[in-house]
């Protein structure tokens with residue numbers, strides 16, 4: 001198959017669905033790690049077509065959802081500073097901090113906040129506004145980090161000194177290990193994230209398969225991709241195998257993207273990072289190296305991140321751990337809706353609560 005429409009074609013998906021039904025030998029639970037998978041599964045209605053006993057659980061793979069309330073508070077503190085302009089991808093704009101207020105509110109009160117479509121756009125903003133310090137909010141997993149690394153390199157090489165990045169970047173395998181260490185989380189397989197894997201390579205999940213005896217399959221994001229990955233997972237589970245397979249070979253290799261990995265290593269170093277719902281996870285984040293400290297907003301402003309409360313009543317933490325489903329949250333659909341979100345899982349276009357609200361359970 002060559003064109004995206006083909007990967008969405010019902011006539012081509014039907015035999016895959018039949019094969020999935022044939023491949024299932026017992027009930028099993030699979031965690032789809034990535035927020036893009038969650039949305040794709042809901043949007044295509046796949047959940048309602050799955051064989052009986054096959055359950056998909058959403059994991060911690062929406063970068064906006066796992067950004068901690070204390071990081072949001074730090075961002076809001078920067079937005080209030082004189083001569084600071086915040087640049088960000090749109091999803092974070094309406095995520096509330098511990099006070100219940102967001103960058104959308106700060107912007108309405110006069111803070112300079114710009115939504116950009118690429119980190120390089122924020123560098124351009126810095127060039128156009130030399131009297132301000134432009135801070136780009138670095139939120140995302142391995143997929144977004146190389147572009148931000150390239151932007152920091154470009155800022156250094158072109159001597160754009162009024163540019164910095166607030167890094168809350170996270171890396172994927174460590175939170176999965178933290179989740180899998182919890183005996184309450186009973187899962188049989190992982191649908192591993194396609195775009196993250198295009199950078200880190202399918203080999204990154206080998207330790208998970210070996211340590212936790214877990215079937216791991218990298219999948220793409222169209223219905224045919226997801227069905228193919230689920231077939232491989234079902235076959236592994238039926239054969240009691242625990243290995244890494246790649247059902248997204250048109251984008252993902254075993255080794256990943258060496259050039260992107262090199263760029264990220266040049267700019268960033270691993271650090272312990274706080275995740276919403278999951279707490280502090282060792283070496284699960286990326287901080288800007290001292291050699292690029294001039295472009296590190298956290299160091300430039302000496303920001304101290306304080307522990308922050310989650311929005312009252314919000315169950316995002318339990319949902320991100322795969323322990324609850326959005327309808328179990330008492331605020332779901334009443335006090336918390338996409339128009340008036342209480343927590344990030346309802347704000348983000350990849351959030352599980354937003355997916356449930358939009359497409360139904």
Ligand code: SF4
Pocket residue numbers: 313314315316319326329330331332333336337341342343344345346347353
């Ligand atoms: S429905 Fe709203 S309040 Fe409840 S967990 Fe989801 S985001 Fe949080």
